[in-house]
Amino acid sequence: MRVEELETEVAGLVRQLEQSREGLDRLRIARETVAEVMAKMSVGSGPVAEVADDDRAPSLYAGGERQVVGALSVSKWQAGKDASALPRVYRDILEVATDAPGPVRPEQFVPRIRLPAEVGKFEGTRAKLKRLVERRWLDEDDPGLFTPGSRRAGA
Incomplete structure (x- = not known):
């Protein structure tokens, strides 16, 4: 048993x-x-x-x-530093934010940086936007609305 x-x-x-x-x-x-x-x-x-x-x-x-295969480096914004220090996709995002007449939503960035309109691309772009806000390249005064960093614009 x-x-x-x-x-x-x-x-x-x-x-x-x-x-x-x-x-x-x-x-x-x-x-x-x-x-x-x-x-x-x-x-x-x-x-x-x-x-x-x-x-x-x-x-x-x-x-x-x-x-570890590779890591994109997104440095903090500093006076006198331009976007050429950033990886290409981040430069594209900054260009879209700078050229826009007002705040831009993550869904609006995706087609403008030549990505297909897919859920995964929206989430990946949102993460990049948040990283740029953390590093002071962009501002997010209202949730989900991104503008060029005010510190950058004033410099």
């Missing part, structure tokens, strides 16, 4: 182990896919932090490893 219970428990644990291994495999594939996409996107898009092949961060997953 006890042997049968243990065999049932072991079978359940084996199933859980197989499911966990499948999940880990999917995560590895996803990581590799993201790394490939980021590598393709970073070509010609501005400054990219280069990381040596052996410069790897530890992973939470046993036997897994994480490699």
Whole structure:
């Protein structure tokens, strides 16, 4: 009787182990896919932090490893600093905000910076807009309405 219970428990644990291994495999594939996409996107898009092949961060997953592919650098605005210090997509966003007659919503930026009108593009652009607000390149006086940074305009 006890042997049968243990065999049932072991079978359940084996199933859980197989499911966990499948999940880990999917995560590895996803990581590799993201790394490939980021590598393709970073070509010609501005400054990219280069990381040596052996410069790897530890992973939470046993036997897994994480490699940083690249990071776009968005510096804080300073008097005398122009947008040429920013990656291309951020320069495009600033140009749209500067050329607009008034505040601009994230949905209005997407087609103007030559991106397809898709939900993912809106959210990615919104994140970039918020980053530019944090770094003082843009202002967001009303939620969701972006204008060129007043500190920039006054300089």
